[in-house]
Amino acid sequence: xxxxxxxxxxxxxxxxxxxxxxxxxxxxxxxxxxxxxxxxxxxxxxxxxxxxxxxxxxxxxxxxxxxxxxxxxxxxxxxxxxxxxxxxxxxxxxxxxxxxxxxxxxxxxxxxxxxxxxxxxxxxxxxxxxxxxxxxxxxxxxxxxxxxxxxxxxxxxxxxxxxxxxxxxxxxxxxxxxxxxxxxxxxxxxxxxxxxxxxxxxxxxxxxxxxxxxxxxxxxxxxxxxxxxxxxxxxxxxxxxxxxxxxxxxxxxxxxxxxxxxxxxxxxxxxxxxxxxxxxxxxxxxxxxxxxxxxxxxxxxxxxxxxxxxxxxxxxxxxxxxxxxxxxxxxxxxxxxxxxxxxxxxxxxxxxxxxxxxxxxxxxxxxxxxxxxxxxxxxxxxxxxxxxxxxxxxxxxxxxxxxxxxxxxxxx
Amino acid sequence: xxxxxxxxxxxxxxxxxxxxxxxxxxxxxxxxxxxxxxxxxxxxxxxxxxxxxxxxxxxxxxxxxxxxxxxxxxxxxxxxxxxxxxxxxxxxxxxxxxxxxxxxxxxxxxxxxxxxxxxxxxxxxxxxxxxxxxxxxxxxxxxxxxxxxxxxxxxxxxxxxxxxxxxxxxxxxxxxxxxxxxxxxxxxxxxxxxxxxxxxxxxxxxxxxxxxxxxxxxxxxxxxxxxxxxxxxxxxxxxxxxxxxxxxxxxxxxxxxxxxxxxxxxxxxxxxxxxxxxxxxxxxxxxxxxxxxxxxxxxxxxxxxxxxxxxxxxxxxxxxxxxxxxxxxxxxxxxxxxxxxxxxxxxxxxxxxxxxxxxxxxxxxxxxxxxxx
Numbered sequence: 001x002x003x004x005x006x007x008x009x010x011x012x013x014x015x016x017x018x019x020x021x022x023x024x025x026x027x028x029x030x031x032x033x034x035x036x037x038x039x040x041x042x043x044x045x046x047x048x049x050x051x052x053x054x055x056x057x058x059x060x061x062x063x064x065x066x067x068x069x070x071x072x073x074x075x076x077x078x079x080x081x082x083x084x085x086x087x088x089x090x091x092x093x094x095x096x097x098x099x100x101x102x103x104x105x106x107x108x109x110x111x112x113x114x115x116x117x118x119x120x121x122x123x124x125x126x127x128x129x130x131x132x133x134x135x136x137x138x139x140x141x142x143x144x145x146x147x148x149x150x151x152x153x154x155x156x157x158x159x160x161x162x163x164x165x166x167x168x169x170x171x172x173x174x175x176x177x178x179x180x181x182x183x184x185x186x187x188x189x190x191x192x193x194x195x196x197x198x199x200x201x202x203x204x205x206x207x208x209x210x211x212x213x214x215x216x217x218x219x220x221x222x223x224x225x226x227x228x229x230x231x232x233x234x235x236x237x238x239x240x241x242x243x244x245x246x247x248x249x250x251x252x253x254x255x256x257x258x259x260x261x262x263x264x265x266x267x268x269x270x271x272x273x274x275x276x277x278x279x280x281x282x283x284x285x286x287x288x289x290x291x292x293x294x295x296x297x298x299x300x301x302x303x304x305x306x307x308x309x310x311x312x313x314x315x316x317x318x319x320x321x322x323x324x325x326x327x328x329x330x331x332x333x334x335x336x337x338x339x340x341x342x343x344x345x346x347x348x349x350x351x352x353x354x355x356x357x358x359x360x361x362x363x364x365x366x367x368x369x370x371x372x373x374x375x376x377x378x379x380x381x382x383x384x385x386x387x388x389x390x391x392x393x394x395x396x397x398x399x400x401x402x403x404x405x406x407x408x409x410x411x412x
Numbered sequence: 413x414x415x416x417x418x419x420x421x422x423x424x425x426x427x428x429x430x431x432x433x434x435x436x437x438x439x440x441x442x443x444x445x446x447x448x449x450x451x452x453x454x455x456x457x458x459x460x461x462x463x464x465x466x467x468x469x470x471x472x473x474x475x476x477x478x479x480x481x482x483x484x485x486x487x488x489x490x491x492x493x494x495x496x497x498x499x500x501x502x503x504x505x506x507x508x509x510x511x512x513x514x515x516x517x518x519x520x521x522x523x524x525x526x527x528x529x530x531x532x533x534x535x536x537x538x539x540x541x542x543x544x545x546x547x548x549x550x551x552x553x554x555x556x557x558x559x560x561x562x563x564x565x566x567x568x569x570x571x572x573x574x575x576x577x578x579x580x581x582x583x584x585x586x587x588x589x590x591x592x593x594x595x596x597x598x599x600x601x602x603x604x605x606x607x608x609x610x611x612x613x614x615x616x617x618x619x620x621x622x623x624x625x626x627x628x629x630x631x632x633x634x635x636x637x638x639x640x641x642x643x644x645x646x647x648x649x650x651x652x653x654x655x656x657x658x659x660x661x662x663x664x665x666x667x668x669x670x671x672x673x674x675x676x677x678x679x680x681x682x683x684x685x686x687x688x689x690x691x692x693x694x695x696x697x698x699x700x701x702x703x704x705x706x707x708x709x710x711x712x713x714x715x716x717x718x719x720x721x722x723x724x725x726x727x728x729x730x731x732x733x734x735x736x737x738x739x740x741x742x743x744x745x746x747x748x749x750x751x752x753x754x755x756x757x758x759x760x761x762x763x764x765x766x767x768x769x770x771x772x773x774x775x776x777x778x779x780x781x782x783x784x785x
Contacts (some may be wrong), residue, residue, distance in 0.1 A: 086746030086749055087744055088734070088736075088745070091743060092739070124513050126510050126511045126514075129706075130705065131743070133711045136711045138710050143711060145536070145537045147537045147543065149550075149633075150514055152517060152518060152531045152533070153521075153531070156553065158546060158550065158553060159533065160547070161549075162542055162543070169540065169542065234478065250451070327518045327521070328518040329521075355516070356481075356482065357511040357514065360478055360479065360512060360515035362479075363477050363478070364477060364522055381479075
């Protein structure tokens with residue numbers, strides 16, 4: 001019945017199909033890298049991918065892999081297997097799932113293609129450092145660490161020099177492995193495409209300012225994949241141009257992600273990958289759209305620091321000042337800005353056992369939001385990939401109670 | 413053993429000791445939680461570095477800021493801070509280590525009104541030239557911050573004097589560990605624990621005098637047993653705040669002859685060179701000393717270090733003390749275990765909480781482990 005429901009058909013985002021095709025092709029190419037004699041680098045989601053693209057190295061993202069494992073509901077099994085390997089059950093579930101996937105060749109795509117090198121940028125957490133050390137020992141490949149000093153209250157001149165020097169070391173590391181020199185003209189072009197892609201992604205997210213929002217945070221979780229994996233390519237730029245055009249057409253046509261949108265919420269932290277559909281329907285049933293989130297905007301949040309004409313020099317700052325590498329007061333400021341920008345009625349925070357740097361501080365951010373904007377907020381205890389930490393009945397009850405509060409506040 | 417009694421008395425209430433020191437000498441008391449805190453600089457600034465341990469209270473106030481899946485050390489220290497137990501602190505510094513401490517620093521800055529707050533954003537990798545340079549830069553920034561906040565001048569000669577004192581302390585602790593290694597029955601594990609903990613609490617000149625006197629006393633004791641009967645063990649992990657663990661091991665017929673702990677050998681490993689650029693020398697020690705798993709040297713460094721200790725100390729078994737929710741240590745455990753297994757060294761993992769030790773269970777497991785050695 002739902003298949004040919006015209007109302008539902010109309011609401012479907014048409015670009016989804018294209019996105020799936022691009023991602024399938026991307027993973028196929030990565031898996032066949034050994035045939036095409038291309039080098040494969042595993043890189044963290046917040047890592048500087050642009051030099052890899054410029055060097056013709058295929059970037060592969062274990063975190064994207066983790067999200068795929070979560071979305072395919074294979075997290076429980078793979079995380080459980082990592083525990084038999086000796087990893088504690090309270091470690092990051094992306095890391096646990098990926099670590100157990102490597103020897104098992106498990107997961108939705110039978111494991112990631114073997115890396116020739118590992119690129120780890122610790123701007124998102126200290127976990128990636130440990131995770132990449134483990135994979136460096138397992139695959140016996142060189143590991144490059146881009147160490148981005150944490151910006152509690154400032155990005156010092158000294159930190160800036162340190163990161164800038166490491167970008168040179170990074171390029172030398174790649175040149176050494178690839179036995180060829182960096183083509184700086186190409187690098188410039190990749191930098192330009194990266195900035196253009198990020199700008200377009202921000203524009204796509206901005207369309208949710210419209211009421212009703214043409215896309216929800218759940219849609220953004222899906223369409224995010226390209227700005228993560230193919231940032232710096234023409235493919236990402238072309239795709240987001242199309243997606244942006246589709247979103248604008250939806251605004252003109254009055255098509256919202258939630259047809260009955262009455263309430264608008266902001267999501268904080270990573271998605272609960274194995275329950276995005278359930279959560280999306282749960283909120284939609286309460287005439288509610290989660291219009292924006294702090295997670296997907298992290299891939300364009302540092303745009304203000306990046307100069308597209310001087311990419312290599314400015315990326316040191318851009319990559320150091322991303323959302324998770326800053327103090328919680330600055331994070332709270334950004335949350336408040338998003339509340340105003342997207343005109344939301346409440347805040348949903350995913351207290352994510354897997355992500356300590358994202359989750360510790362949420363209680364203070366919640367308090368700051370309450371003080372500054374008086375908005376109701378909901379804290380959901382769960383995990384992004386490991387289903388064992390999700391209690392459906394408890395979460396459903398809490399969402400119901402929270403939506404009562406949101407409705408009451410808006411009604412008065 | 414009046415020196416030992418004195419250290420025990422200090423540790424019975426380290427905060428009272430620090431308050432008294434502050435009152436009697438007018439020295440500023442600066443708190444820290446980690447062995448990467450540059451004590452030498454704090455001391456050279458005329459202040460007293462005080463390592464904070466949680467005091468075993470129930471977590472109530474900290475629940476409003478940190479979820480239950482944060483480690484008990486971080487939650488415990490925040491609990492103390494929120495309930496005013498640290499209100500005598502003139503300042504608190506946070507060297508960059510793990511994700512949890514990094515967020516604790518933010519929460520502290522936003523919620524603890526007394527004393528100054530300072531982040532020392534050290535590099536995470538320690539094995540490159542640029543990281544070593546940045547380490548120096550950060551230490552120099554820290555000097556400048558302290559000079560401004562405390563209204564003092566940190567001179568090169570003052571720094572060198574401070575470094576000389578800490579070198580003496582470290583050398584003495586190394587000597588103490590060598591004694592323990594050679595004659596395990598001479599020093600009880602509980603005393604060893606107390607001596608190490610006091611190093612981070614007592615006025616450092618007083619501490620050095622006490623420590624040197626203690627070593628003399630120990631060396632002169634007649635309980636030397638040249639053929640030790642106990643099974644020789646090594647402890648590895650982060651912070652150990654449970655003297656009872658040592659006692660349990662000894663009651664079960666074992667003895668700890670060495671460790672790889674933040675509150676143990678990692679604290680005193682490495683001597684700082686006496687050069688005209690003391691900051692560079694300080695940075696060099698941090699880059700070279702045995703690492704905390706939140707830092708990076710070559711990917712295999714920790715296993716090599718532990719295996720080397722096992723060999724040098726003729727160690728029969730290794731006990732991993734894993735603080736629950738400590739990510740860096742939990743990520744390293746499987747590879748360290750594999751390295752020990754491969755070398756044929758029996759090992760056991762014991763999960764601990766900072767505040768409370770599961771006495772019965774821990775005792776049973778330690779006994780079973782030692783029986784099988």
